[in-house]
Amino acid sequence: MQYTHLGRSGLNVSRLCLGTMNFGPQTEEVAAHAIMDSAIESGINFFDTANVYGGAEHRGWTEEIIGRWFAQGGERRERTVLATKLYGTMTDRPNESRLSALNIRRALDASLKRLQTDYIDIYQFHHIDRDTPWDEIWQAMEVAVQQGKILYAGSSNFAGWHIAQAQESAARRNYTGLVSEQSIYNLLTRAVELEVIPAAQQYGLGLIPWSPLQGGLLGGVLKKENDGVRRTQGRAALALAKHRDKIQQYEDLADDLGHEPGDVALAWLLHQPAVTAPIVGPRTQEQLDAALRSLDVKLDADAIKRLDDIFPGHRTAPEDYAW
Template identity: 60%
Template sequence: MSRLALGTMNFGPHTPEDEAHRIMSRALELGINFFDTADIYGWKLGEGITEQIIGRWLAAAPGRREQVVLATKAYGPMGRTPNSGRLSALHIRRACEASLRRLGTDHLDLFQLHHIDRTTPWEEVWEAVELLVAQGKVVYAGSSNFAGWHLARAQETARRRGSRGLVSEQSVYNLLERTVELEVLPACEEYGIGLLPYSPLQGGLLAGVLRREEREGAAGRSKEPKTRRLLEQHRDRIAAYESRCAELGEDPASVGLAWLLHRPGVTAPVVGPRTVAQLEGATKALSVRLDEAVLKEFDALFPGPGGPAPEAYAW
């Protein structure tokens, strides 16, 4: 699969369908073949708006499905009944079937458990996933938003059952948010699980936010309260980061993505463009090379949690 993954969460709510179709077509032209979505994207209960948009794009031209590594997720509520969400065996099977219909395909290359379900035994989860694999509806299983010990329990249960288990984990990971380095990333490396970092630019904070504010004034400020709070909390560090990127002659967004591409255990950061131009900008990161000295500078500017657990908080 490609070194960058195309995230589609903006398709529908923020990106109109015609532009979403152009983004997907351009992604293939640029060599990005991993498309990531989820049944809840589109944020209209039970409708799977984003999956429908992708399904219509796939159906619009012969051969597109074969060019794409297609991934979706299940966990979030798709209705108001007890089994319309989470990871019961019933919901897993129903969610997969519904995603296949919306996407217009007979199989999912990667079916991801969108969140840990603390109420469903792993034996039940794997029973449902194994059935979908046996039916040819799912090729691989992955996870998202799991802790390190969740990954361990999932893999050890799968091992006892003679199953492959998880092949990927999606987690928040960027220069500002490095918590996964404590236990998630070490668990992924131990079990051979590929890490797919999402929010690689922390909501735009690592994409030149201060430059944009200076250029556009109030119009360039984020409307998200959480993003504004984080900006004020980390303004000095972000200013130093943008200054260093300018010295390197690189765009901050490209450097932020390139930093992830330099991290061990990272398979592909998930980028979520709203426009074709943003997608094209993201691919510049593939050509950015950061030497050891620069990587150490960024470690000093955005220190991680102190190395893997338990050394990060014990001897």
């Protein structure tokens, strides 16, 4: 396993992050525990979750599953860099969502209880809160750090100017601020290259891409359809219809390179200088094993250029729109 610092922090995390959103709704608890054990044994020390994971009828379910895994002992908690998130609505009561000082305190304590731990390594804002001032947010986070309940703060789904707001406010308080940003980022979805990535690099945030395979579209979807392994439906089917030609070129390129398409997509992210660790969210052990293969895929300059030719990015960001 390869490790790197998370942004400008001294924290070492694995180059792959285990996403747990499927644990509960898609993956039963016994299988989820086995996947986490396998991840740790393979060297993945970076786990990501959120307080809302588990579905509308059982918010917090995923954190509970992780908590029972920690409770088994065997230094599971000590070997894990744990990241969770808050913002989403947990109940229909007032102050049970977003980033008020009250909700930060309540949500943090609730997550700690579900996770059966006394601290969270990276406490992340799942979304920007447009109605709560940053001084209030940072004061609440500073208290949580002083109490030993969290170590670092991170963001998710922030715009570049949100990162700037957060960091400038933190600097005025002589506070570290954010050390990471989670954004959707993959070969098909590259808008973060415009301003989010430049902002993250300027302020020393590590980028943690989610949906690295764009919901499976970059995981060999055409090959799986032809083999009768997968039938694409709903929004995925519409996206595939829109990008079918590019996806076909991409899968052909992966064949030329001698790798599975999903391995190439993850490897491409790992070759991007701003990226700390893509989030892989396996439903099965086989999917985790497939993600691990990407660590051994080396893409040369020609392969990167051919991928950029199929899926053009924003080469002159953050001034991409200017002459």
